[in-house]
Amino acid sequence: MKIFVTRKIPGEHLDKLVASGYDVDISIFDRPLLPEELIQKVKGVDAIICLLTDKIDGAVMDAAGSSLKIIANYAVGFDNIEIREATDRGIVVANTSSTEVDESVAEHTWALILCLARRIIEADEATRRGAFRGWEPDVFLGVNLVGKTLGIIGLGKIGSYVAKRAKGYGMNVLYNKHNPDPEAEKEFGIKFASLDELLANSDFITLHVPLTDETGHMINAATLAKMKKGSFLVNTARGLIVEERALVDSLRSGHLGGAALDVFENEPNIHPELINMQNVVTTPHIASATHEARDKMSQQVVEAVLDSLSGKMPENIVNKDVWPKKRTS
Ligand code: GLV
Ligand code: GLV
Secondary structure (H helix, E strand, O other), rough: OEEEEOOOOOOOOOHHHOOOOOEEOOOOOOOOOOHHHHHHHHHOOOOOEOOOOOOOHHHHHHHHHOOOOEEEEEEOOOEOOOHHHHOOOOOOOOOOOOOHHHHHHHHHHHHHHHHHHHHHHHHHHHHOOOOOOOOOOOOOOOOOOOOOOEEEOOOOOOHHHHHHHHHHHOOOOEOOOOOOOOOHHHHOOOOOHHHHHHHOOOEEEEOOOOOOOOOOOOHHHHHHHHHHOOOEEEOOOOHEEOOHHHHHHHHHOOHHHHEOOOOOOEEOOOOOOHHOOOOOOOOOOOOOOOHHHHHHHHHHHHHHHHHHHOOOOOOOOHHHHHHOOOOOO
16 A cells, blocks of 8 residues: 655654555655645555645545545644545545644743743844843833733643643633633633633733634734733734734734734745734744654654554544545555
């Protein structure tokens, strides 16, 4: 059986596939494949291991043909894959959510919150350019986190790990999700809020929803206007959840105090005004970029493929409803 890997992934886990007797083809390019390259490479494969930078739609699935049984996405988010198209064709889709990865994203979120609160990036830039003149009473004043309110939009695993860490900083936490989660409220001492309440009362807002039709541009001119003056926005979820144009306007007007972004609307492009703002912190989509997380992700995509091809439901299947009607040969 044939497995195509769209780009080399960290660790030695792919060797396990080869050792199991599979024919493993790893893209030789250190970049995302062009759509036409992807279409060529997937022909006749049984499994695809892909990245979030690969758009896997019905056309790619059809190019692979009826042998394709599993798509394992080297990411937690899977908005790059047309899930309904996969399910309709009997193709299993798996992602790489795990404690290691989800905690890595939560830790990066906190790194960004702290950078915003204490103006770490601006201050670092100033010391490097020789602007440190000795201790001064009023340079780089930030804000204390203790006693402030953190608003978490989306309380899945990553959102929960962010909430858990808020206690250590003495923050009050509001969260919003479809259904209130009384267990999480008890465990983390957090409070459910409607989206409007959360927007109006949070000093820091962090996004942890998947990108869907419902969450696309949920942070826009109208929702930004509902945020507290001087509050901060953190996005480690998906760029398209935030309308960058509106974010720029809000930051420029001084309504928003700052933003920290790991993801962008049109990666790898970043709105040119954002990148020039002192109160904006950017990282290049690295929230899961720890050795621990990326190694675990490699292990998971390999296990998802091995499990699926041997008839076992992968632990991280995202379209469980496909299982009774999945392709078997
Ligand atoms: C990264 O963005 C991921 O979804 O894993
Ligand atoms: C700061 O360094 C202080 O001593 O207050």
